[in-house]
Amino acid sequence: MTTHIQTSASGLTDDRPSASGLIVDRRELLAGAAALGLSTAFAGPALAADTPKKGGTLRLGMQGGSASDSLDPRTYADSIPIAYSCALWNLLVEIDAKGNATGELAESWEAKPGAVEWIFHLRKGVHFTSGKEFDADDAIYSINLHRGDTKSPAKDVLSPITDIKKIDASTLSITLSGGNADLPFVLSDYHLLMFPAGTTDFSKPDGTGAFTLETWEPGVRVVLKRKAGDYWKPGRGNFDFVEIRYIIDAAARTQALMTGQVDAVNRLDPKTTNLVMKNPNINVVRSRGTGNRYAFVAHRDTKPYDNADVMLGLKYGIDRQKIVDTVFSGFASLGNDHLIGPTNKYFATDLPQRPFDPDKAAFHFKKAGFSGPFDLEVSEGAYAGATDSAVLYQEALKKSGATLNVKRVSGDGYWSNVWLKSAFCAVYWGSRPTADLQLSQAFLSTAAWNDTNWKREDFDKIIIAARAELDDAKRKQMYIDAQKMISDDGGMICFAVSDYLDGYSKKVKGAEPHARYDLNDERIAEKGWFA
Amino acid sequence: MKIFGHKPPFTAWLGMTIVTVNLLVALFGPLLTPYGESQSAGGTWDPPSVAMWLGADQIGRDILTRLIYGARMTIGVALVTTVLSFLMGITTGFLAAVLGGWVDQLLSRLVDIILSIPLLIFALIILGVFGPTIPVLILTIAFLDSTRVFRLARALAMNLSVLEFVEAARLRGEGIWWIMRREILPNASAPLFSEFGLRFCFNFLFVAALSFLGLGIQPPYADWGGMVKDNAAAISFGIFAPIWPALAISLMTVGVNLVVDWLLSIEARPSGAQAEL
Amino acid sequence: MLKLIATRAILGLATLFAVSVLIFVCTQFLPGDVAAAVLQQSATKETLAAFRRELGLDVPAYIRFFDWLWRALHGDLGVALTNGRVIIDVIRPRFANTMFLAGYAAIISVPLSVGLGIVAAINEGRPIDRISNIITLMTISVPEFFVGYVLIAIFTVELGLFPSLATVDSDTGFFDRIYATTLPALTLTLLVAAHMLRMTRTSVLSVMSSPYIEMAFLKGLTRSRVVAHHALPNAAAPIITVVALNLAYLVVGVVVVEAVFTYPGIGQLMVDAVTKRDVPVIQACGLVFAAVFVGLNTIADILAILVNPRLKYRR
């Protein structure tokens, strides 16, 4: 099991803090892409029209960090630490723009049948800043930082690992407690940075990344300097300097980009993005359907939601487009009542998008003999815009003759007092690194965070089988079946999957959407260059 | 027409008119609005039109409607807060002055300490502890603000309690409560009233600042500070959406200040600067 | 005189101690702790316990407090729980930034507001007084963040004169710093100048109604001489108090302005620390704030005594 899910909203309405927390939003960024890839080739720089050039200082204006940020990977939870750590260090596995796992410090890997035992071949000739060459001992030490007695948030995703052995200086074997075809994705988790074995003082970075740390003023700025000589990834690490500025206020960030005080920003305010796009000097990069999944969840074992027709009525009765247009200013994809994002390779494209159909909803309500009132508990503590979404939901349901009471509850302790306990409430789920984690955490009968109380043995079986299935085509079909089951029968009304919105100055190249995180997987420092 | 035995000048009338209109809007305005408080009836930042006189806000809600609801919320919270802070501040301030001795020392030192911690930081911590719900918001600001009221109330009561009519009441054997309520309070009411206006403005702006930092009144309730914050980004694009709530805040504060200025000028002695030379 | 300063200093230290106790107690009531705040949703029982053990949070609160106090008395404010940085090193540049901005704003606002306040007072009821009254009334009535945004809209967006981001760092030169902080300094100036102006005016006016001012006029002195020699020395004490109060505000009350202009001051540091429940940092920031506040007030008190012969020379 990975991590707990609920956080406040992500970049889409990022300036509205959650009620329980304070100023800065946090988000769940543990997630990764969702495809199983056995690619062994290192994917070079993104396909861009022109070839990378060296030089210049990239100024990034970012939200997602604070004065409390550290250089200890076991404390990372937000964008800025990921951005600077990926410039200083490397992971074993990287995710490419399409969401496939590709090698980074691991050159290739293979799973023994059953996907319980894995062999990883490490890249040779890569050196730390200190001059030491990266080897298997470093990899084992770095992974073990997050295992056993540790504070690391990655402890849970690594818990299925039972043993890590060094085979030779550049080969590792990893043994799991059960089959899991997604292990490479697990190792792409941003916490699992590679340090020289024995590192205990993290405040003096010694990494294999393209940059060294020049200035360290968390909460203000972080300045990175390109290492002398060629970076081991060809075509990457082009900027002489990268300066990350903490700009928490969305308006200030946008302003800074438009006035040329920074070259790129993350988390554009969806409200002003359309206006920013009009600026001829600015390039807005939108990563569709990569953000959070927003939903209302009902307990399928509780009246009246135990009635399948009631559930269908509620699903047809919501005007998803209206919510996306107003609450998310259009910068979101429609949700289809399950948790797999539309860009995921296992996304059930054949499953039709559920429309807003008041007549059909009315039909189902009539069939069930119940059309409310439904009590929906919402709070801004669940996510920013939850109340607005619920109010819009209320308006839409009127058209199918159903009544919805929007009950606003306190944001404090929403996750411990309301979520999982209330029969009908607001929730959002962050993106997970794999389809397996995405679905099993929320929908397995045994899942601790099954917030719909939806329990089906056939579903459980599919998920467990898919986990160890190495045939991708078979696996895909299994996940499509699972999605259909959830969408048709589950208790979740997932109405939107948000987008990531980056703003770049036109002179910044290498700015592309990415399947995982914004700012080109938080790696624009390494991947970009100036025209 | 005379108020407090004086004829108000034009500015005071203006101030009273502004305050009265605002209060009426806060009380009855929501009955008249064409839209609901959180009803999204237009597009993001639609320009002013016949249907929406001041245009729409960041999620297409009618700004005028939000302003009217916001009047109730913003003025209401500031008013309740100020009333509470005055109740606490006056009671403790008068007690300190009338009882003197260790009670005075204790309360005064406590207030000194609280005053030496920045208000916003203190509010941040307290709101962090209890969460930013409206009752907590009101109690927190009222408590912190009452320290300021305490100082004024204590100083006023100190000056009054040495006066002979208070001594006469004490000689008669009147209790503390009677002395505070009947002898001191009525005579401190004018400066307290003008301070009330000033503190109201301060709380009003403070609630707005807290909303700006995300700690104030939570959505979907409309409040003017939050409205400025939510629409602030628009100003860079030449959109007027954040101007209206900011104007509303300013107008209300100016109105109260005009009244307070006049009240203070009644209290003030004529100054030598006005003498015929 | 020395005795007075000593008493003041001791009182100030006692206040600082009380402040640190109060803040510590408050932080203990904050829901969650640094471990939960850093690990957030990914926290599990085991990882939380490991984190707390590492930071020594498993020790009872009062022991941690006295431990902190003992070290603080030796000038060691400890390290931040979140990232292990030495707090004094973290605070120093931030505090310098805050002081720089406060100083910048003070240099503009204090002479301006005190000067105009005096002008308004001696011209009570005349057009210049009325105009300054209306202008100050308006500036104190507008929320500070809005002043900031309007200045940005005018000076950055329309005129392109000043940057909207007041980002400065250790490498920023003095004039670049001045340039970068002009808009926040202007915002703060508008904020405090109005208050100081009004209070100066009131102080001068209340002195102007004294019999000795009448006496001075009856001696045939000019208005300017009466103001300069007779009114001002007596109005100085309240003006000093008001100026001190506003200077303190410039240092401790600028969180909002820091947020608008992304200025790396100490306010944002404290907000971050509160968010992350980093108690030693909260303590340190609280102490710095309280020290500035107490220090300024003490200086103001002493200055007020120095300008008042009744207190300076006893009978």
Add this chain to the structure above:
Amino acid sequence: MADETPILKIHGLTVETIQGNTIVDHIDIDLKRGEVLGLIGESGAGKSTIGLAAMTYARAGCRITGGTIEIDGTDVRLLDAAGRRDVRGRRIAYIAQSAAAAFNPAQRIIDQVCEGPVVHGLMSRHEAEAWAIELFRSLDLPKPETFGRKYPHQSSGGQLQRAMAAMAMSCRPDILVLDEPTTALDVTTQIEVLILLKHLIREYRTAALYITHDLAVVAQVADRIKVLRHGRQVEEGATDAVLHHPRESYTSRLVAVRAAAASERVSLDTLGEETILSVEATTAAYGPLTVVNRVSLDIRHGETVAVVGESGSGKSTLARIITGLLPPSDGRIRFKGRVLSKSLADRSREDKRIIQLVYQIPDVALNPRQAVGEIIGRPVHFYFGKSGQQVTARVKELLRLVELPEDYVSRMPMQLSGGQKQRICIARALAANPELVILDEPTSALDPLVAEEILKLLKRLQAELGLAYMFITHDLDVVRRIAHRTAVMLKGQFVAFDSTDRIFAGPHHPYTEQLINAVPVMRTDWLESVLALRAKGG
């Protein structure tokens, strides 16, 4: 001794408030060089306004609306601001009632005294200092060479008043305006200052407007007297003529009040045998400062005991001890033989009721936000538990007793005159049915005619109700008229305590004698006689 050409000639002077009320109405003044004109009147008569108007100065809220003010032939009202400034201080100077308030507390005295001549360009700073020292010397100030280095708060009231005279004389003006220059001083100090001022005016042949409410004082210095009432002139004449042959009835009444003091004596009819209050060797202190030192006193039923002394002698403190406001450190207070608790908090409501206090300044003794009915009614309710109609009835009865109309019940203190307020204070004390009333200077804040009425009322009430009075005052005339026995207090101790007749008849304690001799008598030659007496006594 006076020149024939008037140095100050005021014609038809009218001063109005901004609201249009006339406060000075067509006043004419002719003042010759070396002449002193006394302006006499009760409060509100416009005396000070005239004095200031002579300098073309009107206080905030007032305007000079008519008339001419000629100084040495020039109408100063026609001058521009600079011209007026040139006249002020240099040709005509002002001495205010309270020197403590009129000196800038932030400047040394010498700086303020020298400022005038230097600013007017009459002297260099050096010359001005030399001249100031000379003035200090002639005004009998201690250590004249260094006196000026003091700050105002470092000198006593009497010294400051003299320093202000020096400040006024610093430009050698032709005209002095003296606005109640001795009223704020103790009797013994008052006489000193009076002598010096008279001397100063004589020596420099300065013309003077002497503003006061005290006929006896003005008699000593003025050549002529102008009596004013409500901003209008009542009569004007040579001092002797006005004092001894007043033409107008208002003047007669003013004169009669002073005259009565000389003859009237207290009756012994009301005097009872029973001692109700006895203060036994009582000592009290404010911090380290002992203010009442082993004082013993007894008051009998129906008796008036006066306690006289100057400010700071401890007489008001004695009242505070008796009422329990200041617990004594030593000694005992008995009421009808029973020992009263030292502190007010420990006294029963009954103990609080039997002793009532009437204050000096009725304006601050009445809560301005309570109506008369509430002020008087509260003790009725509080002590006797009466309510509603009973209280109203009793309040009306008390109002009749203090000779006020019953419909004053609903009035606010603001709507009452000073004398009426003091009657309300007395009524409030009577509402408790007390046995002893402590009167702390009850008449000294009032105009003479009003004070006279209050004294009559007090005597009548004593006769009717058999009250005992402890009468605290500095005014020996009043003592002589109403006290059975008198205690003379100096520095916290009684220097004499005996029947009033014996106190005045002598032989005297030296301080008592000094006090008695310092009370001005309404004769033009009294000051000279005192001076002669002093010269004889050394």
